[in-house]
Amino acid sequence: MSANPEYSSPTHPQPKALEGFGSINRYWDKRMGLYAAKILPGEFYVSTHGEMIVTVLGSCVSACVRDRVNGVGGMNHFMLPAQHESANVNPDFTGAARYGNWAMEYLINAVLKNGGIRKNLEVKLFGGGRVLSGKGQMDVGKQNIEFILHYLDQENISVAVQDLGGMFPRKVLYFPDTGSVKVRKLKTTTNNVVFEREESYAKTINSTPTQGDIELF
Amino acid sequence: MAKILAVDDSASMRQMVSFTLQGAGFDVVEAADGQEALDKAKSGPVDLVLSDVNMPVMDGITLIKNLRELPDYKFTPILMLTTESAAGKKSEGKQAGATGWIVKPFNPDQLLNTIKKVLG
Numbered sequence: 001m002s003a004n005p006e007y008s009s010p011t012h013p014q015p016k017a018l019e020g021f022g023s024i025n026r027y028w029d030k031r032m033g034l035y036a037a038k039i040l041p042g043e044f045y046v047s048t049h050g051e052m053i054v055t056v057l058g059s060c061v062s063a064c065v066r067d068r069v070n071g072v073g074g075m076n077h078f079m080l081p082a083q084h085e086s087a088n089v090n091p092d093f094t095g096a097a098r099y100g101n102w103a104m105e106y107l108i109n110a111v112l113k114n115g116g117i118r119k120n121l122e123v124k125l126f127g128g129g130r131v132l133s134g135k136g137q138m139d140v141g142k143q144n145i146e147f148i149l150h151y152l153d154q155e156n157i158s159v160a161v162q163d164l165g166g167m168f169p170r171k172v173l174y175f176p177d178t179g180s181v182k183v184r185k186l187k188t189t190t191n192n193v194v195f196e197r198e199e200s201y202a203k204t205i206n207s208t209p210t211q212g213d214i215e216l217f
Numbered sequence: 218m219a220k221i222l223a224v225d226d227s228a229s230m231r232q233m234v235s236f237t238l239q240g241a242g243f244d245v246v247e248a249a250d251g252q253e254a255l256d257k258a259k260s261g262p263v264d265l266v267l268s269d270v271n272m273p274v275m276d277g278i279t280l281i282k283n284l285r286e287l288p289d290y291k292f293t294p295i296l297m298l299t300t301e302s303a304a305g306k307k308s309e310g311k312q313a314g315a316t317g318w319i320v321k322p323f324n325p326d327q328l329l330n331t332i333k334k335v336l337g
Contacts, residue, residue: 019303020303091236092229092236092238093232097233098233098323101227101229101230101233101320101322102321105227105230105321106321109300113269117273118226118273154228154229154232155228156228168332209326211322212302212320212322212323213318213319213320214317214318214319214320214327214331215307215317215318215319216316216317216331216334217315217316217317217318
């Protein structure tokens with residue numbers, strides 16, 4: 001698909017990013033003729049004004065969460081860190097589960113904070129491919145899928161659409177104002193950027209224990 | 218053992234927090250929003266409140282304000298456990314009467330140490 005000449009330059013000024021999302025890469029998408037935000041592993045983005053959110057997923061998972069009534073919504077992009085606790089620890093309470101929980105809660109809270117209502121939430125899930133196999137690694141994608149389905153079940157949030165697992169990376173375009181999604185399976189990846197990004201993200205989350213600050217007043 | 222009121226609108230977060238606290242021997246009472254927490258706090262004494270900030274019905278900051286108006290809860294430690302790390306929200310919590318502010322995700326050992334510290 002070639003660029004529509006009508007959209008070669010922005011048709012309107014870029015809306016300001018919501019509080020907390022100033023560091024996200026946002027640009028005018030010439031092909032779609034709208035503003036887009038591109039998120040990398042570990043990032044998330046929420047929009048209230050007709051932007052498109054884009055990401056490329058290997059074994060990571062993205063949850064697209066929006067209020068189906070008022071159109072505020074966003075997307076995250078995460079994987080669980082490797083499991084260090086012994087196998088007899090309940091998988092609900094491991095460091096990995098805490099990390100995934102946190103990734104979901106940050107996204108859901110940002111949607112709620114910007115006008116979303118919990119009972120109106122619509123969730124669509126993508127990713128979790130078995131794309132890093134062949135390197136003697138465990139199926140990270142499968143672990144991510146199991147987590148997200150279990151999490152949403154616990155939270156009593158139903159999944160409207162899911163496209164999970166499989167062998168191929170995915171490019172996902174999400175339109176939080178309408179809830180529409182375009183997914184393209186990347187059957188021939190000409191470069192290794194997707195894998196490199198995921199591997200460097202995996203290294204970061206596995207080497208730094210994730211925990212927030214504590215302040216006593 | 219001390220009784221802790223754990224307040225969060227996320228069921229999985231409540232479960233995770235309760236598991237951590239019960240594992241350290243604390244009694245835990247759960248509530249899904251500020252109003253439910255306030256009702257439970259009124260119906261029986263708790264030694265510490267550990268609460269989320271953003272919740273439906275009644276948010277965590279309003280919960281602190283309401284608790285601090287009750288004679289039984291004037292000096293009870295109230296810790297906020299939240300995704301909010303902005304300085305503005307934090308100082309709102311401090312002004313309302315929170316004892317401390319813990320940003321998610323929590324590390325179980327750190328959470329327990331902080332709780333033990335404020336329980337004295």
